[in-house]
Amino acid sequence: xxxxxxxxxxxLDFIRAYLDENGYPPSFREIGGNVGxxxxxxxxxQLKRLREMGYLQYEEGHFRSITLTDQEREVLPPQGMVPLVxxxxxxxxxxxxxxxxxxxxxxxxxxxxxxxALRVRGESMLGAGILPDDLVIVRRQPEAYNGEIVVALFExxxxxxxxxxxxxxxxxxxxxxxxxxxxxxxxxxxxxVVGLVRRY
Amino acid sequence: xxxxxxxxxxxLDFIRAYLDENGYPPSFREIGGNVGxxxxxxxxxQLKRLREMGYLQYEEGHFRSITLTDQEREVLPPQGMVPLVxxxxxxxxxxxxxxxxxxxxxxxxxxxxxxxALRVRGESMLGAGILPDDLVIVRRQPEAYNGEIVVALFExxxxxxxxxxxxxxxxxxxxxxxxxxxxxxxxxxxxxVVGLVRRY
DNA sequence: GGAAAAGTCAAACATATGTTCTAAAAAAGT
DNA sequence: ACTTTTTTAGAACATATGTTTGACTTTTCC
Numbered sequence: 001x002x003x004x005x006x007x008x009x010x011x012l013d014f015i016r017a018y019l020d021e022n023g024y025p026p027s028f029r030e031i032g033g034n035v036g037x038x039x040x041x042x043x044x045x046q047l048k049r050l051r052e053m054g055y056l057q058y059e060e061g062h063f064r065s066i067t068l069t070d071q072e073r074e075v076l077p078p079q080g081m082v083p084l085v086x087x088x089x090x091x092x093x094x095x096x097x098x099x100x101x102x103x104x105x106x107x108x109x110x111x112x113x114x115x116x117a118l119r120v121r122g123e124s125m126l127g128a129g130i131l132p133d134d135l136v137i138v139r140r141q142p143e144a145y146n147g148e149i150v151v152a153l154f155e156x157x158x159x160x161x162x163x164x165x166x167x168x169x170x171x172x173x174x175x176x177x178x179x180x181x182x183x184x185x186x187x188x189x190x191x192x193v194v195g196l197v198r199r200y
Numbered sequence: 201x202x203x204x205x206x207x208x209x210x211x212l213d214f215i216r217a218y219l220d221e222n223g224y225p226p227s228f229r230e231i232g233g234n235v236g237x238x239x240x241x242x243x244x245x246q247l248k249r250l251r252e253m254g255y256l257q258y259e260e261g262h263f264r265s266i267t268l269t270d271q272e273r274e275v276l277p278p279q280g281m282v283p284l285v286x287x288x289x290x291x292x293x294x295x296x297x298x299x300x301x302x303x304x305x306x307x308x309x310x311x312x313x314x315x316x317a318l319r320v321r322g323e324s325m326l327g328a329g330i331l332p333d334d335l336v337i338v339r340r341q342p343e344a345y346n347g348e349i350v351v352a353l354f355e356x357x358x359x360x361x362x363x364x365x366x367x368x369x370x371x372x373x374x375x376x377x378x379x380x381x382x383x384x385x386x387x388x389x390x391x392x393v394v395g396l397v398r399r400y
Numbered sequence: 401g402g403a404a405a406a407g408t409c410a411a412a413c414a415t416a417t418g419t420t421c422t423a424a425a426a427a428a429g430t
Numbered sequence: 431a432c433t434t435t436t437t438t439a440g441a442a443c444a445t446a447t448g449t450t451t452g453a454c455t456t457t458t459c460c
Contacts, residue, residue: 244419
């Protein structure tokens with residue numbers, strides 16, 4: 001998708017806000033007044049452009065007939081939803097193939113795009129109350145503090161473990177005596193586990 | 201609410217359908233043409249009436265500014281949300297005072313009114329991966345099968361336990377050797393635990 | 401630097417659209 | 431039957447709104 005100019009972006013934003021507030025579309029002059037265009041013909045020009053690019057529609061000769069294209073009107077990531085993108089090992093690492101299976105209801109705050117969910121495989125985190133088939137909600141971040149539960153990439157495979165930082169060493173600890181710690185220097189942290197959803 | 205005339209009902213229906221299809225409101229003449237009114241003033245008359253009765257709104261001097269009143273377009277219970285109504289013991293029973301603290305995102309299916317959430321107190325269900333401060337999602341039902349996790353009312357206080365039915369006996373089993381089973385005959389089952397949400 | 405393209409403005413314009421007014425028709429109440 | 435209220439129509443009206451045109455400015459490109 002081509003880049004939008006600053007003004008075009010403001011026009012789209014304004015139309016969306018206006019629709020949201022009033023329930024019907026703004027007039028050309030209302031748009032102009034709010035994005036700094038003093039002539040309706042200038043607005044017309046920009047709207048024609050936006051229409052060509054598929055961002056919106058409006059019928060000639062109809063007043064206040066602007067509608068945003070689905071792509072634009074849609075609440076991009078459904079509110080309070082987090083995408084479930086695959087599996088993550090809590091025992092032997094399993095390949096984390098990334099494709100959205102479904103959306104999990106979870107309040108992800110003001111930046112939902114930083115969140116995703118993974119289904120847990122294996123029993124290495126039993127001691128932390130994380131069971132097989134649980135869904136862990138993860139916030140993308142490259143680092144974490146000692147003691148936090150993280151999702152880490154280890155040789156192309158994802159695992160959930162407790163992060164341990166001590167004496168300059170980094171370890172990924174399972175919460176189950178049957179499993180062995182993993183050397184943290186060999187892996188990259190994908191994010192921190194901020195939530196868990198279980199469905200019986 | 202006063203009864204609507206046949207024509208008024210048709211006008212409301214038409215506006216709703218038009219909004220649904222076009223994303224913006226119809227003009228007076230479009231309304232008239234579709235409900236059998238030949239003069240815009242007739243439409244104006246009926247719309248004024250409908251506005252007085254609170255069915256819709258529109259601004260004077262604005263074209264195509266009709267909006268249906270909330271009552272007409274509202275979605276009643278917040279979608280995918282379950283009310284958090286209090287605490288439930290997983291150790292010593294705690295009084296389950298019922299007042300809605302907040303709404304927890306959870307896909308409760310077609311009958312969300314049968315679901316509620318409780319915050320877990322105590323550690324009696326550690327073995328089942330249910331930790332203190334976890335939120336259990338409960339579906340109201342008076343009975344449950346052997347092995348299911350239930351919320352039960354025991355002397356005016358709620359607890360989460362695993363239901364055991366054997367040899368005609370009914371027990372509520374903790375999933376922690378430090379706690380004692382409860383006699384199931386002395387309590388009433390509030391519902392079955394169908395989900396769990398944890399926030400770190 | 402000059403040409404081409406894109407963006408903007410101002411003014412005049414055409415018309416879609418709500419408004420007003422008066423009157424006729426229909427319905428309701430007496 | 432008569433009055434009153436409600437509903438509708440038609441025409442003229444005022445204006446909000448999209449459209450067109452031409453010129454001017456800014457940006458982009460070679």
